[in-house]
Amino acid sequence: MSRNERTHSLGASAGTAASDVRSSEKVHKIVITGLMAALCYVAFTYLKIPIPTFGGDMVALHIGNAFCVLAALLLGGFYGGLAGSLGMTIADLIDPAYVTSAPKTFVLKMCIGLIAGLVAHRIAHITDNHDSRYVFRWTLIASVAGLGFNVIMDPIAGFFYKNYILGVESSAAKIMSTWAAGVTFINAVAGTAVVVVVYMAVRPVLKKAGLFLRI
Numbered sequence: 001m002s003r004n005e006r007t008h009s010l011g012a013s014a015g016t017a018a019s020d021v022r023s024s025e026k027v028h029k030i031v032i033t034g035l036m037a038a039l040c041y042v043a044f045t046y047l048k049i050p051i052p053t054f055g056g057d058m059v060a061l062h063i064g065n066a067f068c069v070l071a072a073l074l075l076g077g078f079y080g081g082l083a084g085s086l087g088m089t090i091a092d093l094i095d096p097a098y099v100t101s102a103p104k105t106f107v108l109k110m111c112i113g114l115i116a117g118l119v120a121h122r123i124a125h126i127t128d129n130h131d132s133r134y135v136f137r138w139t140l141i142a143s144v145a146g147l148g149f150n151v152i153m154d155p156i157a158g159f160f161y162k163n164y165i166l167g168v169e170s171s172a173a174k175i176m177s178t179w180a181a182g183v184t185f186i187n188a189v190a191g192t193a194v195v196v197v198v199y200m201a202v203r204p205v206l207k208k209a210g211l212f213l214r215i
Contacts, residue, residue, distance in 0.1 A: 025213065033079045033086075036071035040064045040087025040109075050097065053179040054172065057162075058097040061183060064088055066191035066198075068109050069116045069146045073126070073139060073199050074206075076215045077117020084109030104161050108150060116146030121215040128214070136200060143195040147188035155181035 044064035051059050065084065072080025085106045092102040120126050124138035155177040162168040162176060206212040 028211070028213070029075050029079050032075055033071060033083045036067050036075075036080070036083035037087035037090075039067040040084055041091045043067060044088055044091040045095070051179070051183060054175045057176045057179075059180050059183040060098075061190075062187060063191050063194050064091070065109070065112060065147055065150060065187060066194040068112050069143050069191065069195045070198055072113040072117040072146065073120050073142065073195070074202075075213065076121060077114040079113070080117050081110035081113025084113050100166060101158075101161075104154075104157050108154060108157060111153070112146040112150050115149050116142045117215075119145045127212070132200070135203065136196065139196050139199050140192065143192040144188075147191050151181070151184050151188045154184045 041064075043066070044060070044062050048060040048062035048064075051061065053059055064087065067087070068080055068084025070080075071083040074080075075083075088109050089102050089106045092098040092105050098105075120138060120142035124134075124142070126135050126138050126142070158180050159173050159177040162173040163170055168176070203212065
């Protein structure tokens with residue numbers, strides 16, 4: 001075999017290996033996305049505390065959004081948003097009290113993941129080699145950014161959705177959104193704590209097991 005042939009063969013082998021790694025990583029991301037979607041679903045469906053509001057609407061204390069952000073930290077913003085959108089939307093669809101919120105849920109949870117992923121990976125690059133204090137700080141900031149967005153946008157989107165799409169009278173929609181804002185804030189605080197604690201705990205474990213992804 002000539003030098004050029006050997007070089008071509010080695011290049012082809014390297015390309016195949018790289019392709020196999022990318023394929024394996026994509027499968028890994030899809031599997032973990034499914035797992036995180038399931039955790040979002042379980043956290044909202046079985047671990048929530050429902051709170052009725054004026055006009056028969058429902059809000060709930062829950063930590064489902066935490067797994068959306070956690071997925072964004074582990075897999076990237078798109079996969080985190082997808083996990084949250086799928087898990088939480090399915091949870092809404094099978095619960096008569098929340099079924100009308102499903103379209104709003106899908107959009108907002110995707111945004112939570114995208115924002116958390118943007119801060120964590122495009123700004124802070126937390127999957128690079130950093131000390132634990134740096135990772136802790138930016139995990140906290142990314143969580144606050146994603147869940148903080150939800151605190152602001154959930155009641156705003158909820159008001160317009162109920163008023164203009166569902167036809168709820170303006171004053172009633174405003175009261176419902178006010179309740180939602182308070183509950184969403186509590187959920188964000190609890191969710192941020194869960195995300196930071198869990199991510200800081202699983203990060204070294206995943207590294208040791210060779211399952212840690214660099215985004």
